[in-house]
Amino acid sequence: MAAALAASLPAPSAAPAAPQPKYEAIPASMAKVIDIEAEIPLTTIQLDGMVVTKIIKHAREAPSSTAHGLLLGLDLDGTLEVSNSFPLPYHTHDDDEKSVKAIARHQASMLRSLKEVQADDSVVGFYQATTLGAFFSQSLVDTLAIHQEKLRHGGVVIVHDLSQTARGNASFRAYRLTAAFMDAYKKSNFNTARDHVLTRSHDSLINHRLTFSSILEELPLKIRTNPLLSSFLGTLTKAIPSTMPDATPLEAYETAVSPSYAAxxxxxxxxxxxxxxxxxxxxxxxxxxxxxxxxxxxxxxxxxxxxxxxxxxxxxxxxxxxxxxxxxxxxxxxxxxxxxxxxxxxxxxxxxxxxxxxxxxxxxxxxxxxxxxxxxxxxxxx
Known part of the structure; x- marks a missing residue:
């Protein structure tokens, strides 16, 4: 999957540079919100309600707990607003060359289609489904490192725990790689040698003070719901009188959404x-x-x-x-x-x-x- 993402993410073009168009200066009132130079660090991840439902649906319908996909959105004033997402195809062998090319073609086709309908087509990260909270893997680290190197503010990963959702608790967490880990990852040095004479590089896990708890840093995450959607969900869960003339006392009131007894x-x-x-x-x-x-x-x-x-x-x-x-x-x-x-x-x-x-x-x-x-x-x- 990491190779497919690297192939589909935007890369610098080798074509001769065209004359740059002249744009008007950004008003001072919008200079902070429109962070062109990516100088404002990310402080919060905001998920749209539609993105949450898409991730839950994909994770439930996936043939295994390895459901993953791309996140689309925009960063504004330190908040990464994730407004859309789409799943990536599942392959039994992700390292297979044909599978990698198929995933890359699918990503390029989806991004091109979103751009044609003027929807958000800026990749800001990816999501990963997991069970029992264990999501540490070499593939996730490689994919997240590619995103943080190529994307403007550095990509994030949204981890969705299927086991928590099955118990009635929707679990979503946002992570990104720490700066110390990225430094060691770029140098491909994960040994514990202290003496620089014994290894080619004196940078090591000990010098970077890296442990399993310092590989990722968690970012605050909030979910944004549309007030109209919230009102609609409220009407679905509200009990209404039954239209059946011979309804029993238990059937006198009915709801569009059946009650959940997961608690x-x-x-x-x-x-x-x-x-x-x-x-x-x-x-x-x-x-x-x-x-x-x-x-x-x-x-x-x-x-x-x-x-x-x-x-x-x-x-x-x-x-x-x-x-x-x-x-x-x-x-x-x-x-x-x-x-x-x-x-x-x-x-x-x-x-x-x-x-x-x-x-x-x-x-x-x-x-x-x-x-x-x-x-x-x-x-x-x-």
Whole structure:
């Protein structure tokens, strides 16, 4: 998906520059609102009610929990107003070259169609559906990094939790990558080496103080609803007298929207699945840490061989100089000993983020379910 977004997002043109048209100066009263130079930092994300319903509908109808799409809108006076969105096609293998090209064509076609009908066609980010609050992944980080490099104010990601929506709570959160993580990501340096002699770059996770909790920063999010739409929803939920002449007392009043009893659900069904997800994430983290430990030991062995070779060569040269002979030429140690590169710790950070998200989801679900169970027990007189 990251490759497809990179292909579809606007890129600088190599064509010769055309003469620039002359525009009138922006009035002083609008200079702050119309932020052409992107000098006003984003402070709030505002979702339109239509965008919220589109995301929920797409997430429910998607064949898996990997529903994602693009967000369209405009930033005004520090507020990123998301006014529209459209889903991206789902493919089993997102890394397949044909799938990437198909997604890129779909994006270009949708943006072109929106522009033809004079709708918002400015990409400001993307949305991602998730379950149990765990959305940390390499694909999400790569896609978000592409957006923050190419878009004016830097792209954002809206995370929608399906498990919360199933319990009657629409969960939407807005995130973007932190400046420290972007600096390390551009240099592709996610090792923990402190000494710059042991690695090509002295920048590392320790120097950037990066942990799984400092990869993303959350932005305040609010939902804007149309007053007319709110009034219409109010009429749908309001009970009206039934037109049936022989209606029973239970059918005397009816509503267009059937009542939801999600609040009465004790919520114990998802606890087992949540525990399974935690165990799987912990096993994946242990496997990753085992691979990293093996690479570190291999690097230490190869580096020890290189150090011993250098020390032995120095002793031989000192002995030859003492005998009046010319010293042996210095050889490139990197050609004689293949020292592996420092292991990448980004995958470990993302797995820790998943474990933390699963644990928080389990804590929220368990606390709510426990309170409901005590309430049900008290109401039943047990």
């Amino acid at each position: 009465l659900d004790l919520g114990t069904a998802g606890v087992t699945r949540n525990l399974e997800q935690i165990v799987e994430a912990v096993d994946a983290y242990r496997t990753e840490e085992g691979n990293v430990s093996y690479l570190i030991r291999q690097i230490a062995r190869e580096r020890a061989k290189a150090d011993n070779y250098i020390a032995k060569r120095k002793e031989e040269n000192q002995a030859r100089i003492a005998q009046g002979l010319a010293p042996l030429p210095e050889e490139d140690v990197s050609r004689l000993f293949k020292i592996p590169a420092e292991p990448n710790r980004l995958e470990s950070l993302l797995l820790l983020g998943q474990i933390d998200a699963y644990a928080k989801s389990l804590g929220d679900t368990s606390s709510t379910s426990l309170a409901k169970m005590y309430a049900a027990k008290a109401s039943a007189g047990i």
